[in-house]
Amino acid sequence: MSSRPWTERLVGGFRRTSDKLGENLGGLLGKAALDAETLDAIEEALIATDLGPATAGRIRHRLAGERFALGLTELRLREIVAEEIEAILAPVAVPLEIDAFPRPQVLLVIGVNGSGKTTTIAKVAHLLQEQDYSVMLVAGDTFRAAAIGQLKVWAERIDVPIIAGSEGSDAAGLVFEGVKQGTATGIDALIVDTAGRLQNKAGLMDELAKIRRVLGRLNPAAPHNVILVLDATTGQNALNQIEVFKETANVTGLVMTKLDGTARGGVLVAAAERFGLPIHAIGLGEGIDDLRPFDPREVARAIAGIEAIAVERRR
Numbered sequence: 434m435s436s437r438p439w440t441e442r443l444v445g446g447f448r449r450t451s452d453k454l455g456e457n458l459g460g461l462l463g464k465a466a467l468d469a470e471t472l473d474a475i476e477e478a479l480i481a482t483d484l485g486p487a488t489a490g491r492i493r494h495r496l497a498g499e500r501f502a503l504g505l506t507e508l509r510l511r512e513i514v515a516e517e518i519e520a521i522l523a524p525v526a527v528p529l530e531i532d533a534f535p536r537p538q539v540l541l542v543i544g545v546n547g548s549g550k551t552t553t554i555a556k557v558a559h560l561l562q563e564q565d566y567s568v569m570l571v572a573g574d575t576f577r578a579a580a581i582g583q584l585k586v587w588a589e590r591i592d593v594p595i596i597a598g599s600e601g602s603d604a605a606g607l608v609f610e611g612v613k614q615g616t617a618t619g620i621d622a623l624i625v626d627t628a629g630r631l632q633n634k635a636g637l638m639d640e641l642a643k644i645r646r647v648l649g650r651l652n653p654a655a656p657h658n659v660i661l662v663l664d665a666t667t668g669q670n671a672l673n674q675i676e677v678f679k680e681t682a683n684v685t686g687l688v689m690t691k692l693d694g695t696a697r698g699g700v701l702v703a704a705a706e707r708f709g710l711p712i713h714a715i716g717l718g719e720g721i722d723d724l725r726p727f728d729p730r731e732v733a734r735a736i737a738g739i740e741a742i743a744v745e746r747r748r
């Protein structure tokens with residue numbers, strides 16, 4: 434767990450991304466007139482920072498319409514990039530709401546192996562606990578004993594009840610039990626780990642369809658959220674995952690993890706721009722407190738490296 438303030442961690446986490454942006458834009462600064470060739474090069478540089486072609490095109494358009502009497506400075510360019518990123522992130526920065534009645538609100542969590550799914554479930558549970566919601570977990574990723582074990586350890590650590598079976602047990606049955614117990618004990622949020630594999634699309638669909646069927650018998654509105662966990666370090670691959678999961682699993686929102694220390698943080702913007710799905714929170718580390726809803730302005734300025742430049746200048 435880190436005790437550094439969140440903003441500082443945000444700036445530190447996106448540092449490699451904003452440095453990469455600086456390197457990519459390096460030779461293009463200082464020009465008073467941005468000719469088509471320079472604009473092309475800036476656009477390329479933005480694409481190389483994983484921001485996505487649409488975002489890069491948008492920033493190019495903005496730059497083409499502005500005049501820089503004293504030449505385009507690095508700070509001004511980064512400010513423009515930050516403003517455009519903020520405009521893209523603002524509509525999707527949507528914290529999780531627990532507002533379903535009857536309770537519990539059921540949140541299915543999906544994502545490929547290693548995306549940070551299990552850790553994210555614990556972090557989301559903790560975040561909701563902090564808002565005074567009662568939480569219960571369901572270890573529905575029953576394909577691997579290790580996944581069940583890991584979730585149990587987290588449940589104990591954050592002191593939340595968990596419904597878990599043995600490896601290979603029926604996930605839908607566990608979810609059913611979770612809703613029953615959750616209803617009886619007045620739980621607000623039931624967070625369900627799932628075997629959200631991509632390797633076998635048909636298998637994933639069957640698994641989720643079965644969970645939905647069982648849930649539907651208890652509460653037709655459930656699941657209320659289907660949250661896809663993404664590993665930012667996989668860059669463009671994360672975008673492919675959204676594409677596939679969106680059509681297979683009715684994703685309602687995203688959580689992006691491992692944004693600390695990757696140079697591929699721009700993918701957060703590409704995901705927002707391309708899919709427009711709510712992004713509930715971002716992960717900036719392995720600790721329980723390292724996942725939060727985000728402020729679009731703060732994140733945009735961290736990606737663009739504005740704070741980093743300001744700190745540099747004060748030295």
Ligand SMILES: Nc1nc2c(ncn2[C@@H]2O[C@H](COP(=O)(O)OP(=O)(O)OP(=O)(O)O)[C@@H](O)[C@H]2O)c(=O)[nH]1
Pocket residue numbers: 544545546547548549550551552553580583690691692693716717718719723
């Ligand atoms: N640096 C960093 N590491 C993270 C973050 N979130 C998760 N991790 C780490 O990523 C690794 C994989 O996380 P898990 O939660 O086990 O991922 P999973 O998707 O459940 O993976 P499986 O258990 O293999 O299915 C662990 O070592 C986590 O500590 C994050 O935001 N930043």
